[in-house]
Amino acid sequence: MAADAVSPRERYRSQVRADIKARAWAQLAKSGASGLSLNAIAKELGMSGPALYRYFGSRDELITELIRDAYRGLADTFRAAADSGAGIEGLAHALRRWALEDPQRYFLVYGTPVPGYHAPDDITSIAQEIMAALLDVCAAAEPEAPAPASAGFTAHLSQHRRWAGDHPATPGVLRRALAFWTRMHGVLSLELAGHFTGMGFDQDRLFDAEVAELASGR
Amino acid sequence: MAADAVSPRERYRSQVRADIKARAWAQLAKSGASGLSLNAIAKELGMSGPALYRYFGSRDELITELIRDAYRGLADTFRAAADSGAGIEGLAHALRRWALEDPQRYFLVYGTPVPGYHAPDDITSIAQEIMAALLDVCAAAEPEAPAPASAGFTAHLSQHRRWAGDHPATPGVLRRALAFWTRMHGVLSLELAGHFTGMGFDQDRLFDAEVAELASGR
DNA sequence: CATGTTAGTTATAGCTTCTAACGCAAGCGA
DNA sequence: TCGCTTGCGTTAGAAGCTATAACTAACATG
Known part of the structure; x- marks a missing residue:
C-alpha cells in the first residue's frame, strides 16, 4: 500500500x-x-x-547534479527520437532543438572541461545510453555508403569496438555514429557559441547541409 | 636614432x-x-x-589579453601553414598540433562562451585573418568535388559571402572552408575535452579519417 | 634641486564558499 | 497525547577572491 x-x-x-x-x-x-x-x-x-x-x-555537488540532469535529458531526447523511428536527420534535428533550448545546458555536457574534474560513474553510464541510442539510429539508417576515404579507420574500428558495448553494430555503423557525433557537435557548438553571428548566412541551412552530407554517407 | x-x-x-x-x-x-x-x-x-x-x-582585462594572444597565435599558425603551401591536410594537422600543445588555450578561443562577454573589435579582426588563411588554403586545394548533398547551401553561400571579405573564393571554396571549420572543430574539441578517452580507438586515426573525408570533398 | 609620475605597500569594502554552533519546530514512536 | 529525535534555518566566522583608496618610496624629467 x-x-x-x-x-x-x-x-x-x-x-x-x-x-x-x-x-x-x-x-x-x-x-x-x-x-x-x-x-x-x-x-x-x-x-x-x-x-x-x-x-x-557543495557548489560542485550542485553543478554535478545539473550536469547529470543535462545528460539525462539528452539521453531521453535521443532515446525518444530513436524509438519513434527517427532517422539520422531526425535525430540531428532533435539534438539541435535540445541544444538551442538552452545553450548553456549543452555546454555543460560538451563544453570546456575543467581540468581537475572527473564525472561520477553514473554520468558516464548515461553517456553510454546516449551512444546506444545513436548506434540504434545509425544501424537502422540507409545501408551505408562506402566512404572510401576512411576505410582504413573503419577497419581499425572493427577491432576497437569495446566502447559500443554489446551493440551489434557493423563497423560502418560505428564509423557513422562517430561521424554524427563529431560533425553535429562541430557545427552546433560553433553556432551556440556565436561564432557564426554576423557572418550573414543562414545557420539553419548550414546545419541542414551538414546533416545532408552526413546522411548521404559523405 | x-x-x-x-x-x-x-x-x-x-x-x-x-x-x-x-x-x-x-x-x-x-x-x-x-x-x-x-x-x-x-x-x-x-x-x-x-x-x-x-x-x-581587472581580471577580465587579463583574460581578454590571453584570449587575444591565443587568437594571434592561431592566426600566425594558420598564416604560416598557408604561406608554406600546406594543403587542407597540412592545415588540419597544424591546427591539431596547436590545439594539443595547450588545450585550454584552444578552449579560450572555441570553448564555452560566457553569456555577457563580447570580444573587442581587434580580436574579431584577428578571427578574420584566420578565416582568410583558411580560405587561401581551400582555394589552392584540389578542384572541389561536387558535394551534391549541400548544393543548395553552396548556392545560398554565393549570395551571402560578406563574411569572406574581399577574398575571391568561389562558392565551393566558401563551403569547403566552413566544412573545415565545423568538422575539424567537432572532432578536435571532443578529443581535447576527453570525450574519447577510454573508448579504445586511436584518436590520431579518427582525426586523420575526418581530414581524409574532408579533403576528398566528402 | 624641485616636481611629477609610477610602482609598490597596507587597509578596507564587499563578495564568495563553506564550517561551526545554536535554537526552534515539526514529525515519530510509545 | 507526550516527549524525544531529527532536521531545518539561523547567525558567526574563517579563508579566499576582486577591486578601490590612501599612502610611501623610488625614479625621471623640467
Missing part, C-alpha cells in the same frame, strides 16, 4: 531541492557556470546562505 | 606584464579559466595582490 508513501519531510526536502535547481538553471542560462552563486540562489529563495548546504553538500 | 628606444621603465613594465601572463598561462593550463586567480599570480611573483592592478585593470 503506502510502501512508497514519502514522508512530508521528504516531500518538502525534494521540493526545496527542485526549487534550488530551478534557480540554478536560470542563473546558468544567464551567467554561465562560472557565474553560478549559491548565496544568490539562497537569497532568491528567501533563506540565508548556509541553509542551502542542507540540500547540496 | 633612439626614437624607438624604450625607457627602462617601459622595459621593466612590459617585462612584468610578460611575467604575469606567463604565470596566468600556467594557471590556465592547470585549473582552467575559472581557476585563474590574480592574487595567486601576484604572490607567485613575490608581490602583494593589488600591485598587479598596475599592469592589468
Whole structure:
C-alpha cells in the first residue's frame, strides 16, 4: 500500500531541492557556470546562505547534479527520437532543438572541461545510453555508403569496438555514429557559441547541409 | 636614432606584464579559466595582490589579453601553414598540433562562451585573418568535388559571402572552408575535452579519417 | 634641486564558499 | 497525547577572491 508513501519531510526536502535547481538553471542560462552563486540562489529563495548546504553538500555537488540532469535529458531526447523511428536527420534535428533550448545546458555536457574534474560513474553510464541510442539510429539508417576515404579507420574500428558495448553494430555503423557525433557537435557548438553571428548566412541551412552530407554517407 | 628606444621603465613594465601572463598561462593550463586567480599570480611573483592592478585593470582585462594572444597565435599558425603551401591536410594537422600543445588555450578561443562577454573589435579582426588563411588554403586545394548533398547551401553561400571579405573564393571554396571549420572543430574539441578517452580507438586515426573525408570533398 | 609620475605597500569594502554552533519546530514512536 | 529525535534555518566566522583608496618610496624629467 503506502510502501512508497514519502514522508512530508521528504516531500518538502525534494521540493526545496527542485526549487534550488530551478534557480540554478536560470542563473546558468544567464551567467554561465562560472557565474553560478549559491548565496544568490539562497537569497532568491528567501533563506540565508548556509541553509542551502542542507540540500547540496557543495557548489560542485550542485553543478554535478545539473550536469547529470543535462545528460539525462539528452539521453531521453535521443532515446525518444530513436524509438519513434527517427532517422539520422531526425535525430540531428532533435539534438539541435535540445541544444538551442538552452545553450548553456549543452555546454555543460560538451563544453570546456575543467581540468581537475572527473564525472561520477553514473554520468558516464548515461553517456553510454546516449551512444546506444545513436548506434540504434545509425544501424537502422540507409545501408551505408562506402566512404572510401576512411576505410582504413573503419577497419581499425572493427577491432576497437569495446566502447559500443554489446551493440551489434557493423563497423560502418560505428564509423557513422562517430561521424554524427563529431560533425553535429562541430557545427552546433560553433553556432551556440556565436561564432557564426554576423557572418550573414543562414545557420539553419548550414546545419541542414551538414546533416545532408552526413546522411548521404559523405 | 633612439626614437624607438624604450625607457627602462617601459622595459621593466612590459617585462612584468610578460611575467604575469606567463604565470596566468600556467594557471590556465592547470585549473582552467575559472581557476585563474590574480592574487595567486601576484604572490607567485613575490608581490602583494593589488600591485598587479598596475599592469592589468581587472581580471577580465587579463583574460581578454590571453584570449587575444591565443587568437594571434592561431592566426600566425594558420598564416604560416598557408604561406608554406600546406594543403587542407597540412592545415588540419597544424591546427591539431596547436590545439594539443595547450588545450585550454584552444578552449579560450572555441570553448564555452560566457553569456555577457563580447570580444573587442581587434580580436574579431584577428578571427578574420584566420578565416582568410583558411580560405587561401581551400582555394589552392584540389578542384572541389561536387558535394551534391549541400548544393543548395553552396548556392545560398554565393549570395551571402560578406563574411569572406574581399577574398575571391568561389562558392565551393566558401563551403569547403566552413566544412573545415565545423568538422575539424567537432572532432578536435571532443578529443581535447576527453570525450574519447577510454573508448579504445586511436584518436590520431579518427582525426586523420575526418581530414581524409574532408579533403576528398566528402 | 624641485616636481611629477609610477610602482609598490597596507587597509578596507564587499563578495564568495563553506564550517561551526545554536535554537526552534515539526514529525515519530510509545 | 507526550516527549524525544531529527532536521531545518539561523547567525558567526574563517579563508579566499576582486577591486578601490590612501599612502610611501623610488625614479625621471623640467
